[in-house]
Amino acid sequence: MNKVDEVTSLHLRNEAQFFTFQLKKDGNLYAINIFKIKEIIKYNDEFIDIMSGIPFVEGLITVRNFNIPVIDMKKWFSYKGVNTNLDKYGVESDDKVIIICDFSGILVGVRVYAAQRILTKKWNEITRNEDDSNPNQKVIGHTKYYDNSIVQLVDIEKMAVDAFPWIEKSKEKELDNISELNLDKYILIADDSKPVLDIMGKIMEKLNVKYKLFNNGQELLDFLTSNGADEVEAIITDLEMPITSGFEVIKQVKNNPSFSKIPIIVNSSMSGESNENMAKSLNADGFVSKSNPREIEISLRKALNI
DSSP states (O other): OHHHHHHHHHHHHHHHEEEEEEEEEOOOOEEGGGGGGEEEEEEEEEBOOOOOSOEEEEEEEEEEEEEEEEEEHHHHOOOOSSSOOOOOGGGSSSEEEEEEETTEEEEEEEEEEHHHHHHHGGGGGEOOOOOOTTTOOOOOEEEEEETSSEEEEHHHHHHHHHHHEEEEEEEHHHHHGGGOOSSSEEEEEEEEEHHHHHHHHHHHHHTEEEEEEEEEEHHHHHHHHOOOOGEEEEEESOOSSSSSSSSHHHHHHHTTTTEEEHHHHHEESSSTTTTTHHHHHOOOEEEEETTTTTHHHHHHHHHTTO
């Protein structure tokens, strides 16, 4: 089964799969959505120092001719936005266990202490972290492991932005390349990552449109139900979110005669040629790489025929 079919099959069942791991021996369990992961490796060579100035960036590794920067996640959890020495907080292991993640085509390695099992959960079995006002919040939610212990879900997008600020800065520069839409109704946007919602808000401001930001799909659906289709121009949603996934948003909107004509655009970090096919398989009206300003403008113009 290919990646698109796997994603679609899981979302049809309102499920997600998470790769679980620890940051120290007998430590707490953490997890990342498995579809953000390219592979997990044990790296035997030394890291190449890249003098990044970011204290939790370990250096570069070379995997199949790709140079990939590596983040020590344990150091990142100790990072408070100040570039102090974090060596004593790092992963302590002779094995270099590296999770290679894909952020809209950008490969990043994440060092952890030990890999555990893949965990399959219904989205409504995941509780979102309510401390959204904390700019240093690094865990977006939690769920239960097989033995009922707690698994914390890491905000992997925030980690990438903290390590490589140019990712978001490059998107902010792209704001100069988009034009105002001047829409009267709301664009509804759902994503579980605060950095993503922040940049989406900036994009909407630049487009000069009314908008509402939501931390998960259920909040978006509640607003839509309360206010009706007449108040909404379009919906932009992530796929992987606690409580109610983006696919569930698409399914409920498209299956409701009162809302079915509202255009829905998927905003996802999954990249590659499969994007358009995935969007079609989910009955969405468009697909954009995670928060790309120009792609969002183009998709909205196409979906709204403007």
